[in-house]
Amino acid sequence: MKILYKNILIRDAKENDATILTKWWNDGKIMAHAGFPEGINTTVQKVKHQLQEEIKNHKHRLIIEYKDCPIGEMCFFPCHDAVEIGIKICEINMQNQGLGHTILTLFIHELFQKGVPKIVLSTDLNNLRAQHVYEKIGFQKYDIQYNYWKDPQGEMHSAIFYELLPQNFIHQRK
Template sequence: MKRTYENLLIREATVDDALQLCKWWNDGKIMDHAGFPEGIHTTLENVINQIVSQDNLECRHIILYNDSPIGEMVYRTIDKDKCEIGIKICDFSMQNKGFGKIILSLFIDGLFSQYNFKKVVLDTDLNNKRAQHVYEQLGFKKICINENSWRDQKGNLRSTIDYELIKNEFISHL
């Protein structure tokens, strides 16, 4: 999928993006929100293999602003009507500027219109209030809170919130 809006571009990740993804994934500051405050300790080879093995069931995307990579997104097909997504704006200087709503609007619109999904699901850390606010502005509904459902890299218990968005409840911010 390729989506554009003003200076933003979302496109499928290629092998040329592997080094950038590897740097982001190994950066504890970037990965802390996902429970990896020390990064995920992956290798360039592992990232390349993941990109090469992408298919229509799971596909990673790169977010670019003025042709510079600022983050990543992924969707995973759960069934013919439903997919799960993830997003990270990895360039901290690009956070808190309203891009999240626009980027998610572009991506979700593509999932509904190009891939014919009827529902998009995601989860986020219970403490990630900024993300929760964005998801709810797009029409996502809280499904459940998973209290102390997993341990992060340092052994701390973490809680998550499950969200879902039905196509006819999507509020685009484009």
């Protein structure tokens, strides 16, 4: 996949992206919202292997660039009658600038153009910033699971689940 809009590029992750992905995934500040306040303690080799396995399993990892610099990552994969997605703006100084909304809108537009019938995602119930962005784009809550999973520190996390149909997609670009 390749999406280019103004200074934003969304592209397929390559093997040499394993270094930046490892840096981001090991950073507790970046991963805290996902329940990993100490990062996930991985290696470049493990991430390279994961990227290869994802391709075999029809999961697509994408890199988000802004002004030619990697700032985050996305993924998508088939899930029953839908496509499940994930997004993370990993460079802290690029968060809260409206880029997430724009990037997500570009990505969703592309998926619907390819004929995806429904997009689903989930986030931590405490991640209010993400929920605001998802709802602004048209995602609708369909479930909340309390104490859904346990993080490495033994804390339970609740999750909120969203879905988006093409007719509910609000896609103004900034």
